[in-house]
Every structure is written in C-alpha cells, then in structure tokens.
Amino acid sequence: MTNPEGASRNLPRWAARERLREKGQFWTPEWVAKAMAAYVMTQPTDVLFDPAVGAGAFFRAAKSLARERGTPICCRGMEIDPEILKQALEDGNLQAEDTAGIAIGDFTLQPPQEKLSAIVANPPYIRHHRLSAEKKEALRHMCAQIIGSAIDGRAGLHVYFLLRALTLLKAGGRLAIILPADVCEGKYARDIWGWITTHFAVDAVITFAPAASPFPAVDTNPIVFFIRKAPPEEQFWWAKCHRTQTNALQEWVLRGLEAKEYDDLKMMRRSIKEGLATGFSREPCERQEEGYVLGDFAKVIRGIATGANDFFFLNSRQIEALGLPESYFVRAIGRTRDVSGDAVTATTLNALDLAGRPTFLLSLNGQDKTTFPDALQRYLALGEEKGLPTRPLLAQRKPWYKMEVRTPPPLLFAYLGRRNSRFIRNYAQVVPLTGFLCLYPHWSNAEYIERLALVLNHPDMLTNLSKIGKSYGAGAIKVEPRWLEQLPIPDRVVQTYKLPTQMRLWA
Numbered sequence: 001m002t003n004p005e006g007a008s009r010n011l012p013r014w015a016a017r018e019r020l021r022e023k024g025q026f027w028t029p030e031w032v033a034k035a036m037a038a039y040v041m042t043q044p045t046d047v048l049f050d051p052a053v054g055a056g057a058f059f060r061a062a063k064s065l066a067r068e069r070g071t072p073i074c075c076r077g078m079e080i081d082p083e084i085l086k087q088a089l090e091d092g093n094l095q096a097e098d099t100a101g102i103a104i105g106d107f108t109l110q111p112p113q114e115k116l117s118a119i120v121a122n123p124p125y126i127r128h129h130r131l132s133a134e135k136k137e138a139l140r141h142m143c144a145q146i147i148g149s150a151i152d153g154r155a156g157l158h159v160y161f162l163l164r165a166l167t168l169l170k171a172g173g174r175l176a177i178i179l180p181a182d183v184c185e186g187k188y189a190r191d192i193w194g195w196i197t198t199h200f201a202v203d204a205v206i207t208f209a210p211a212a213s214p215f216p217a218v219d220t221n222p223i224v225f226f227i228r229k230a231p232p233e234e235q236f237w238w239a240k241c242h243r244t245q246t247n248a249l250q251e252w253v254l255r256g257l258e259a260k261e262y263d264d265l266k267m268m269r270r271s272i273k274e275g276l277a278t279g280f281s282r283e284p285c286e287r288q289e290e291g292y293v294l295g296d297f298a299k300v301i302r303g304i305a306t307g308a309n310d311f312f313f314l315n316s317r318q319i320e321a322l323g324l325p326e327s328y329f330v331r332a333i334g335r336t337r338d339v340s341g342d343a344v345t346a347t348t349l350n351a352l353d354l355a356g357r358p359t360f361l362l363s364l365n366g367q368d369k370t371t372f373p374d375a376l377q378r379y380l381a382l383g384e385e386k387g388l389p390t391r392p393l394l395a396q397r398k399p400w401y402k403m404e405v406r407t408p409p410p411l412l413f414a415y416l417g418r419r420n421s422r423f424i425r426n427y428a429q430v431v432p433l434t435g436f437l438c439l440y441p442h443w444s445n446a447e448y449i450e451r452l453a454l455v456l457n458h459p460d461m462l463t464n465l466s467k468i469g470k471s472y473g474a475g476a477i478k479v480e481p482r483w484l485e486q487l488p489i490p491d492r493v494v495q496t497y498k499l500p501t502q503m504r505l506w507a
C-alpha cells in the first residue's frame, strides 16, 4: 500500500497518483514484509505465494529469511500488471527466475487452482467506486459463494482479496495480510469477521501508531493480520508497533509470538469475542462504565452535500460581481480547517469572507427558474452550460439546483480533520457542508446546549471517538452520523457538567 516510487517513476505526478488509485500500487517496506514472511514461514514450507506481487517486496523478504535459515524457498504469485513486473526486473527488485513463477491475471476472479500453505499479501487498496459494475457484481457473487451472503457494496477490492486468499489455504496453512483498517470498521466488517472467526484461527492483529505507519505518505490506517486455517481459538494477540523500522516486530514473530517486553512493540492477549465487538483495529474496550450515548442527548445528521461547491458556494465578492441577490443565500461553513477553535461566530465568518473563502451557499428551493431575478437566471444558465445538471448528485435532484436544507444546528462535529476531531458551538447560525456533522440537541434550552458542548469536548469523549470511528492515517478519524449517536458518554462526565439526563428536570 505504500511508497509508490517504483510505480510512478517517469510519470507526471497526477498520472502517477491516478495509476496508484487504479491499480493500488504501493509497496510494503522491508521491516514489515520480513515479519509477515516470517509468520507464514514459521512452519517449514517450500512455496510462498503472493497474490499481488508488484515490485516483489515479499519475494525478497522470504528469500532473505530462507538464506538466513539455509533452507530454499520457491516464491510464486500473481500480478495483474505486466508492466510493473518488467520495471521490477529492470530495477533489480525481481530476478528472471522469480517471474517464471508469477501468473499474470486477476487473483480474485482467476485464482490458482491448488491449495497453498503460505500466503503473504498486500492487496491493492482499490475503493469500490473504482471497480466496474461488472467486476463488482462478480466479486459480490464470489463473496456470497464463500461466506454465504453478499456483503455491503462499499467493500473495496482488498476485502475480496482477503476472502479469496483464505479459501486457498491448506489445513494448517497461514496467511499474513496487510489491509486498511476499514476492513474491521466498514459496514461489511461484522459479516466477514463473523465468518473468519468461526472458520479460522486468528493468531495476531498488528496495528501501528501514526508515527510508525508502514505507509506514512498514504491516508490509511494499515493493519497486519496473521490467520491460520485451523479450528478457531478463543484468544488472539493484539499488538501495536510504536516505531517505524523496528526489529522488534520481526523478532517477536520469529520467537513464535510469545509475550515479551519490547520498547517499540506492545502486545496483549484479547478474546476474539471482545475483538469482534470492539473491532480488531481498535484498542480493547474495557467494560463500559455506567453511562449514556450521544444519541440520548442529540440527533446527528450529515452536513449539506452541494454536488458542486465551486458553483453553489461563493464569497461576497463573487456574489457582488455576479449581481446575485444575497437573499437567495444562507451562511455556511465548508472546510473543517475554516474553523480553528471550538466555536464559529460572526467574526469567524467575516474573517473567512475577507480572506476570499466561501461562506454563502446558494440555497434555492424547487421553484421554477423563470421566477428568479434575471441575474440568478443567467447564473443558472451558466451552470447548465457547464453540464452541472448531469453531475452525479445534481442529476438526482429535481430541479438540479434545488439545495438540501438544514436548520442551523447548535453544535457541529468536525471530522476527518488533520487536527483532532472536535465539537463546535455554532453561534453564527451557519449550516455546514459535508466536512461536518450537524448535532441537534433534544432540547433547545441554551444552558443545556452549553453543558452538552462541555461534555462532548471532555478529553475522554475525544478518546471514545476511536471506538466508533473509521481511522485513517496520521490519527484522523471519520465518523458516520449513526455511529456518532453511539458515542459512549460516561456518567461521571455527565455529572461533572451537571448535564440533565431527563429534560423534565429543567422544565
């Protein structure tokens, strides 16, 4: 998943990036590749299989381990892109004898016919919207055959790699696979992990602190899984790596995953049942303290999806230049970084507008456009010339310029920011775009809302977010509205700020 150097050389930056996204060409660094190869080579094996060879990181790791042990290993694999293999040969990352064992093809849909005892994989991280409808259908069908039901359509290609690889394991065979955390946190997570933990032994789950990410340049939270085709066990190792390039990871694996104190690697035994309930990517969730969830105090809805920010979301200079009447706009906030503190005020909006940032959202209802003032009609005609009515989101709206509506929420939640996620007081009565979630407290009493804001910004709350969010690289978290309503709020925090739990007390 990382370090695209080999793949992107000689290509303009955008083309290299596009190629990475299409093919998921990111290479596993040696310190992780060696630990993964060591796990599958724990039992004597003469063949190691990599379903997505790329520049051959696992081949090199396996051969280096085999040399150290003085036992030969035969590396075989698959790769969809022959160009990448050619390049790896030219760069000396693969040898001519390696390529003989690599079949060109799609591992998920044209898998090898024989069963395997050692599979090590860093599957392409290709999100579902980059898969053709035909391929998605074939993958969903494959999944239904394997686990007995189709999974949520948002699963990316890497999820199907995992399932396919598991079906190819011989009895006692081992899989080491590195995957983005969404595999444990996405909608489909329960279905696939339910199946895995009833059919396989999960030996270990290795996570990485943001500073130790194997793929520092990529916005994902990678996790390594060690899984064996053996009767399920009740416990598994959960480890966290705190320093990049550490030898501790490989040493731990080579010592057979025994408990040991390392400075850079911490490990613990966890029950599969608890891991499943919490999500394998997350820290263990101690028994919940007596308490509440956010949904007990507020309802959560996502911010407005405009479908074309550059057209609908403007600053005052643009509005003036276009001669558009301000009465057709509502004040709005677009990017999480546009709000630096924990409140958005009139001053925030003025400063943004002065800096040229958009804060005016064209909020038209479904009224016939001929009833609008001339300047507005001309602006909509311009949008039509630009093809806006056929854009994915706008094509579903009738008419295309009809904007989603939100009552300004008293509280906003900023997520997926580079800085910490946080709850923001909305003193400026703005509506937010999709960078935020809207929180509508169950009671509109001003003091109640202030207390709720204090509760939500308590440090424990921000820690609790990791229990319900999807984690990305560098500690960023994305939270879906329904999950935010499940954010645990301990009773002691509610007590600290005397937040009423039964509104009738305040009536």
Ligand SMILES: C[S@@+](CC[C@H](N)C(=O)[O-])C[C@H]1O[C@@H](n2cnc3c(N)ncnc32)[C@H](O)[C@@H]1O
Residues within 6 Å of the ligand: 001, 002, 023, 024, 025, 026, 027, 028, 050, 051, 052, 053, 054, 055, 056, 057, 058, 078, 079, 080, 081, 084, 105, 106, 107, 108, 121, 122, 123, 124, 125
């Ligand atoms: C994330 S890279 C990993 C490469 C290498 N194993 C490593 O760990 O560094 C994934 C590789 O899978 C290849 N790939 C993409 N789709 C594939 C598919 N359906 N079947 C086999 N390989 C595929 C990509 O071209 C890319 O080289």
